Amino acid sequence: GVVVRRVLQRERIKTPWRDLVRAYRRLELRGEVRGGRFVAGCDGEQFALDEAVALLRKVRRGDATPLRVAAADPLNLAGILTPDPRIAPHTHAFVDVV
Numbered sequence: 001g002v003v004v005r006r007v008l009q010r011e012r013i014k015t016p017w018r019d020l021v022r023a024y025r026r027l028e029l030r031g032e033v034r035g036g037r038f039v040a041g042c043d044g045e046q047f048a049l050d051e052a053v054a055l056l057r058k059v060r061r062g063d064a065t066p067l068r069v070a071a072a073d074p075l076n077l078a079g080i081l082t083p084d085p086r087i088a089p090h091t092h093a094f095v096d097v098v
Helices: 017-029 050-061 074-079
Strands: 002-004 034-036 046-048 066-070 091-095
Touching: 017 034, 017 046, 034 050, 046 050
Parallel strands: none
Antiparallel strands: 002 046, 034 046, 066 091
């Protein structure tokens, strides 16, 4: 998977982001995760498993087929895929998504 601050802010994790970043950087130095910018629209540092990076690259190079996702769909991770502050009762179209 990919870890970004924006997603973790919605979780009930009491560990501060700065502490998590230190841990992820150590994992990166050991070659267990990769740091970089993997998901567009999410600011700040991101960390991902090699398998996730490979899947994201595969999707990026594929055909640009739009995918319609209901904003209220539970698989939309509580509105994280959309910039809306809450889950809206409409759909969004995405291109090249996993």
